[in-house]
Amino acid sequence: MKVVLIGAGNVATQLGIALYLKGFSIVQLYSRTKDSASTLANRLQIPFTTDIKEIIPDADLYIFSVKDDAIQSLLESMSFGAGLYVHTAGSVPMSIFKNYVSRYGVLYPLQTFSKNRNISFDHIPVLYEANTEKDTENLRLLASSLSDTILQVDSEARKNAHLAAVFACNFANHMYTLASEVLGEKKIPREFLLPLIKETAEKIQNLHPRDAQTGPAIRHDLQTMQKHMAMLSDENKRQIYEIVSKSILGEVKKIKN
Amino acid sequence: MKVVLIGAGNVATQLGIALYLKGFSIVQLYSRTKDSASTLANRLQIPFTTDIKEIIPDADLYIFSVKDDAIQSLLESMSFGAGLYVHTAGSVPMSIFKNYVSRYGVLYPLQTFSKNRNISFDHIPVLYEANTEKDTENLRLLASSLSDTILQVDSEARKNAHLAAVFACNFANHMYTLASEVLGEKKIPREFLLPLIKETAEKIQNLHPRDAQTGPAIRHDLQTMQKHMAMLSDENKRQIYEIVSKSILGEVKKIKN
Numbered sequence: 001m002k003v004v005l006i007g008a009g010n011v012a013t014q015l016g017i018a019l020y021l022k023g024f025s026i027v028q029l030y031s032r033t034k035d036s037a038s039t040l041a042n043r044l045q046i047p048f049t050t051d052i053k054e055i056i057p058d059a060d061l062y063i064f065s066v067k068d069d070a071i072q073s074l075l076e077s078m079s080f081g082a083g084l085y086v087h088t089a090g091s092v093p094m095s096i097f098k099n100y101v102s103r104y105g106v107l108y109p110l111q112t113f114s115k116n117r118n119i120s121f122d123h124i125p126v127l128y129e130a131n132t133e134k135d136t137e138n139l140r141l142l143a144s145s146l147s148d149t150i151l152q153v154d155s156e157a158r159k160n161a162h163l164a165a166v167f168a169c170n171f172a173n174h175m176y177t178l179a180s181e182v183l184g185e186k187k188i189p190r191e192f193l194l195p196l197i198k199e200t201a202e203k204i205q206n207l208h209p210r211d212a213q214t215g216p217a218i219r220h221d222l223q224t225m226q227k228h229m230a231m232l233s234d235e236n237k238r239q240i241y242e243i244v245s246k247s248i249l250g251e252v253k254k255i256k257n
Numbered sequence: 258m259k260v261v262l263i264g265a266g267n268v269a270t271q272l273g274i275a276l277y278l279k280g281f282s283i284v285q286l287y288s289r290t291k292d293s294a295s296t297l298a299n300r301l302q303i304p305f306t307t308d309i310k311e312i313i314p315d316a317d318l319y320i321f322s323v324k325d326d327a328i329q330s331l332l333e334s335m336s337f338g339a340g341l342y343v344h345t346a347g348s349v350p351m352s353i354f355k356n357y358v359s360r361y362g363v364l365y366p367l368q369t370f371s372k373n374r375n376i377s378f379d380h381i382p383v384l385y386e387a388n389t390e391k392d393t394e395n396l397r398l399l400a401s402s403l404s405d406t407i408l409q410v411d412s413e414a415r416k417n418a419h420l421a422a423v424f425a426c427n428f429a430n431h432m433y434t435l436a437s438e439v440l441g442e443k444k445i446p447r448e449f450l451l452p453l454i455k456e457t458a459e460k461i462q463n464l465h466p467r468d469a470q471t472g473p474a475i476r477h478d479l480q481t482m483q484k485h486m487a488m489l490s491d492e493n494k495r496q497i498y499e500i501v502s503k504s505i506l507g508e509v510k511k512i513k514n
Binding site: 010067068069091110111112114117119123124125127149151153156157159160161163164165166167168169170171172173174175176177178179180182183185186187188190192193194195196197198199200201202203204205208209210212213214215216217218219221223224227228231232236237239240241243244246247248250251 | 267324325326348367368369371374376380381382406408410413414416417418420421422423424425426427428429430431432433434435436437439440442443444445447449450451452453454455456457458459460461462465466467469470471472473474475476478480481484485488489493494496497498500501503504505507508
């Protein structure tokens with residue numbers, strides 16, 4: 001199977017490495033900028049192009065790992081072969097391909113990626129779909145050769161997965177940032193939070209996070225919550241403290257009902 | 258050194274086990290309720306009492322690991338010896354002891370604890386303080402026999418550490434809960450989030466969380482943010498999405514300035 005990889009960002013880099021390690025034959029890399037194209041092409045030891053017109057037309061699989069709004073403009077300026085065209089985006093419907101090619105789908109890895117932090121795909125959930133049964137089966141095989149955790153979901157369900165990832169990853173990470181700032185006010189090193197952050201993430205590997213919830217809000221410890229609010233001179237943090245605490249209190253009611 | 262442990266909750270349980278494993282001699286356990294007292298006393302193989310008047314007066318160290326507002330009422334009803342009295346609470350000032358005893362302090366482990374999830378104290382940051390230099394040194398020795406990460410901080414700084422922990426642990430965990438709910442709407446198993454959550458926590462072990470931030474908000478991807486807001490029928494989740502995204506956008510400005 002000949003694969004063309006379109007994009008050289010965080011997802012493209014880690015997916016490219018994973019495909020390479022699993023023995024897939026990536027025959028070409030496209031990226032708009034020469035720097036990122038050559039960097040990833042060197043890592044994968046494959047040829048690259050920065051000219052959309054030079055993408056070879058006879059590959060079996062084209063993987064678009066680019067920013068959401070770049071997919072459309074790439075589709076408008078490239079020419080197509082008979083291969084299968086997929087993207088890796090969480091919130092872009094599969095139907096974005098339908099006016100351009102006859103075989104298309106999505107392969108969405110539910111993980112956070114960085115170019116310079118290599119990560120094993122073995123257990124990364126891969127959500128996939130295709131527009132025909134045959135290509136659904138093709139993507140199932142591809143996904144299962146990458147990971148032991150795969151699921152066929154439609155574009156609507158995939159959007160939910162992406163939104164869930166925003167809460168679980170992007171927003172959780174921002175809580176770490178705010179925590180580091182609060183510590184920094186008293187010159188306590190941010191590294192002091194690392195065991196706590198690690199344990200919080202590990203705790204829920206076997207426990208529903210609702211059952212793992214601790215802290216003043218879940219205890220209805222209004223006195224501590226008021227003290228905390230008074231300490232937050234930053235309006236933004238105070239608002240987050242208030243609304244997230246209220247939301248935790250809401251969970252208590254859900255459990256009771 | 259003879260230690261009396263007051264409390265049998267999450268912190269008392271894990272601190273009791275850690276002290277036991279490090280060879281400290283816990284001579285008595287007090288808890289208000291017989292069930293929790295006997296459970297922990299059995300684990301530590303020590304005598305227990307549920308009568309505050311029966312707490313022995315000649316121990317060297319009394320550790321209060323109870324709910325914040327229970328400390329005061331315990332102090333009002335017990336009698337005191339010449340030992341050192343400390344509590345383990347994040348937001349209670351050390352001065353709570355000052356009208357009752359002459360030797361007092363705080364030993365605050367910055368971690369989330371559960372009764373039934375044993376955890377090594379080796380790297381848990383322990384924040385300590387005492388009212389005299391001599392007892393500060395005593396607590397420094399005690400803290401350093403528990404953990405390799407210790408810091409002397411006053412009650413004000415400790416309050417910041419506790420508040421930071423609310424963001425980094427309690428609020429991050431609530432983000433996991435909301436994410437699980439969003440996934441559940443499409444019957445995707447919550448386990449699909451676990452690799453993402455783990456990686457998000459691991460990423461910042463070597464990177465400032467501000468530099469690890471990913472997602473639509475940090476990319477200024479307003480289109481995806483609007484789509485996400487529209488998907489959230491739950492007013493509570495929508496408010497959190499909006500305000501946390503705004504806060505992430507605010508971080509971008511901080512970096513640029």
